[in-house]
Amino acid sequence: MPSKLIEKTMRVNRLPHIWCPGCGHGILMRDVAQAIENCGLDPDKVVIVSGIGCSSRAAGYMNYNTLHTTHGRAIAFATGVKLANPELTVIVITGDGDATAIGGNHLIHACRRNIDLTVVVFNNNIYGMTGGQYSPTTPHGEKGTTAPYGNIDYNFDIPKLAESAGATYTARGTAFHVPQMIKLIENGIKHHGFSLIEGLSVCPTYYGRKNKKGSAVDMYNWQKENCIDAAKAQKMSAEELEGKILTGEMSRCEKPEYTDMYMEIIRKCGGDK
Amino acid sequence: MATRFHLLQGNEACVEGAIAAGMKFYAGYPITPSTEIAERSAVRLPQVGGKFIQMEDEIAGIAAALGASVAGLKAMTATSGPGFSLKQENIGYASIAEIPIVIVDVQRAGPSTGLPTSPSQGDYMQSKWGTHGDHPVIVISPSSVQECYNLTVRCFNMAERFRVPVIFLMDEIVGHLREGCELIPPEELEINNRIEGNITGMTYAVSEGNYVPEFAAFGEGERYNVTGLFHDDTGFPTNDNTITRNQERRLMDKIRMRRDRIMQWEEKDCEDADVIIVCYGGTARSVMGAMEEASKMDFLKIGMFRPITVWPFPEKALEKLSKKCKHILVAEHNNGQMLLEVQRVVKDNCPVSFIGKIDGTTLTPDDILTKITEVY
Numbered sequence: 001m002p003s004k005l006i007e008k009t010m011r012v013n014r015l016p017h018i019w020c021p022g023c024g025h026g027i028l029m030r031d032v033a034q035a036i037e038n039c040g041l042d043p044d045k046v047v048i049v050s051g052i053g054c055s056s057r058a059a060g061y062m063n064y065n066t067l068h069t070t071h072g073r074a075i076a077f078a079t080g081v082k083l084a085n086p087e088l089t090v091i092v093i094t095g096d097g098d099a100t101a102i103g104g105n106h107l108i109h110a111c112r113r114n115i116d117l118t119v120v121v122f123n124n125n126i127y128g129m130t131g132g133q134y135s136p137t138t139p140h141g142e143k144g145t146t147a148p149y150g151n152i153d154y155n156f157d158i159p160k161l162a163e164s165a166g167a168t169y170t171a172r173g174t175a176f177h178v179p180q181m182i183k184l185i186e187n188g189i190k191h192h193g194f195s196l197i198e199g200l201s202v203c204p205t206y207y208g209r210k211n212k213k214g215s216a217v218d219m220y221n222w223q224k225e226n227c228i229d230a231a232k233a234q235k236m237s238a239e240e241l242e243g244k245i246l247t248g249e250m251s252r253c254e255k256p257e258y259t260d261m262y263m264e265i266i267r268k269c270g271g272d273k
Numbered sequence: 274m275a276t277r278f279h280l281l282q283g284n285e286a287c288v289e290g291a292i293a294a295g296m297k298f299y300a301g302y303p304i305t306p307s308t309e310i311a312e313r314s315a316v317r318l319p320q321v322g323g324k325f326i327q328m329e330d331e332i333a334g335i336a337a338a339l340g341a342s343v344a345g346l347k348a349m350t351a352t353s354g355p356g357f358s359l360k361q362e363n364i365g366y367a368s369i370a371e372i373p374i375v376i377v378d379v380q381r382a383g384p385s386t387g388l389p390t391s392p393s394q395g396d397y398m399q400s401k402w403g404t405h406g407d408h409p410v411i412v413i414s415p416s417s418v419q420e421c422y423n424l425t426v427r428c429f430n431m432a433e434r435f436r437v438p439v440i441f442l443m444d445e446i447v448g449h450l451r452e453g454c455e456l457i458p459p460e461e462l463e464i465n466n467r468i469e470g471n472i473t474g475m476t477y478a479v480s481e482g483n484y485v486p487e488f489a490a491f492g493e494g495e496r497y498n499v500t501g502l503f504h505d506d507t508g509f510p511t512n513d514n515t516i517t518r519n520q521e522r523r524l525m526d527k528i529r530m531r532r533d534r535i536m537q538w539e540e541k542d543c544e545d546a547d548v549i550i551v552c553y554g555g556t557a558r559s560v561m562g563a564m565e566e567a568s569k570m571d572f573l574k575i576g577m578f579r580p581i582t583v584w585p586f587p588e589k590a591l592e593k594l595s596k597k598c599k600h601i602l603v604a605e606h607n608n609g610q611m612l613l614e615v616q617r618v619v620k621d622n623c624p625v626s627f628i629g630k631i632d633g634t635t636l637t638p639d640d641i642l643t644k645i646t647e648v649y
């Protein structure tokens with residue numbers, strides 16, 4: 001029996017999903033749905049846009065207006081949806097490869113425009129759909145099928161990248177820390193401007209196996225031990241923080257939003273009459 | 274009341290036509306020789322309550338336009354060769370997801386960066402076959418500034434009615450040409466809109482008497498899924514071979530079965546012509562010049578067959594003419610692309626010759642007349 005939340009927010013007849021046992025994506029998808037619920041949004045006015053990859057399959061399961069686009073282009077499509085009808089709440093679900101490799105240009109420019117999109121990156125540190133190639137977030141030195149001798153690329157810090165490109169709300173959560181992740185997405189949706197929330201996922205099938213991370217349970221336990229809320233981290237020593245990943249709200253500021261500014265142009269041109 | 278007659282550039286007339294057709298969204302990236310389309314859209318759209326956005330690249334241009342179309346607005350993007358290449362993947366997305374959009378390609382010369390400000394028609398085959406996989410497409414090519422206006426309206430009508438990407442295949446000649454243009458007001462034009470309906474879960478089902486699924490904009494109460502994967506009538510992905518086959522066939526048939534309504538062409542002095550010149554777009558201007566010169570001297574009788582809808586190709590009309598005339602000359606600003614279609618259609622009915630230019634200059638009437646004397 002699906003829970004009340006699942007029944008309300010998912011297309012139950014499209015389930016079960018295609019994700020592997022132990023995958024973190026299902027948890028993150030549920031977090032997005034719970035955050036939408038917490039915001040009290042009318043589902044008819046919510047649009048989920050996704051690209052291509054394991055994460056992007058989420059759109060098809062979620063009972064909103066869903067646009068499953070081409071690889072890397074979700075944010076560009078979402079920009080069109082939002083500008084066309086600013087009354088819609090537009091949420092992008094994307095992966096690390098989709099958002100920061102093939103779609104990296106769209107990500108930084110959407111940040112720069114401060115258009116009111118909420119982008120949730122399901123970061124599994126690898127290309128899962130194609131079988132385990134290294135991505136822009138595969139940690140330096142780790143392995144993928146295309147980095148058999150260890151990855152010599154350095155990885156992106158996605159919230160930092162977004163913040164420096166102009167995003168006005170950035171955050172990081174994990175698949176393990178559910179209440180925190182829900183809150184971070186909720187705050188991102190409520191924030192009037194471009195929001196980026198990175199959700200650290202778990203990919204036992206490829207990232208885990210390639211890098212000897214143990215079972216799915218081991219990987220969630222790793223998140224539990226090593227991901228520290230930024231507020232808590234302030235009271236910890238440099239030694240204690242060695243090798244840890246900070247989570248929580250990373251940055252926030254207020255700036256005029258893109259579609260608001262465009263509507264002002266329309267008013268000035270008399271196009272609203 | 275301002276006059277209806279204006280001195281306009283082809284690119285500007287295209288924007289005015291789009292606005293008359295109801296365009297409310299433009300997303301694109303600057304590229305010569307199409308940039309004036311973006312510039313004028315940036316000025317004009319907010320004046321009519323529409324939106325313009327300059328995106329970070331060509332791919333984003335078409336992606337944002339498609340997003341806006343799903344949200345219910347008539348949308349357009351414009352580009353030239355290099356950008357047209359970049360947009361191809363999302364043209365395929367528009368085909369399979371059945372999202373109306375107009376893509377303007379103001380062709381320029383050469384592969385890669387080529388000759389950015391020179392005339393060419395090198396994208397003719399690409400406009401049909403550029404995106405991967407079998408897909409339906411309508412391509413329309415104007416020969417005058419007035420046609421840039423009128424045919425842009427037609428592009429929108431076709432895109433909206435058939436839920437397909439329609440490519441407006443301009444070239445540098447018509448794009449930068451300045452001529453008088455009558456801005457016919459929308460009330461006097463045929464304007465088609467997408468067939469809106471109550472899709473209740475069957476997003477891609479075609480109801481009785483219709484040839485495309487009905488459309489509901491995102492946000493209007495029908496929550497549905499759009500995907501570039503093969504999907505069933507409900508809009509959700511499927512690997513089922515029968516469903517896939519049927520969907521693919523329906524996509525192709527919605528254009529194929531209505532070709533006669535879609536195709537437009539011009540026949541000029543073809544009735545008793547010895548030689549018929551097949552041409553389209555800006556090249557027709559050189560051909561008309563050649564015909565005028567020929568008429569002033571003792572020369573062969575020349576006719577012109579000009580496809581306006583260049584895909585689907587008006588094959589029956591040309592086939593008929595090829596049985597009556599003595600020779601067909603194909604004139605294009607490329608190495609012979611429509612030539613292949615003409616040869617396919619004409620077969621052995623009459624000899625087919627070709628004249629083309631790819632050096633960035635235009636074919637002159639003299640070039641054409643000289644060629645005729647050589648081959649006839």
Ligand code: SF4
Nearest residue numbers: 019020023054128203
């Ligand atoms: S490959 Fe990895 S990310 Fe993809 S579904 Fe499987 S576990 Fe999840």
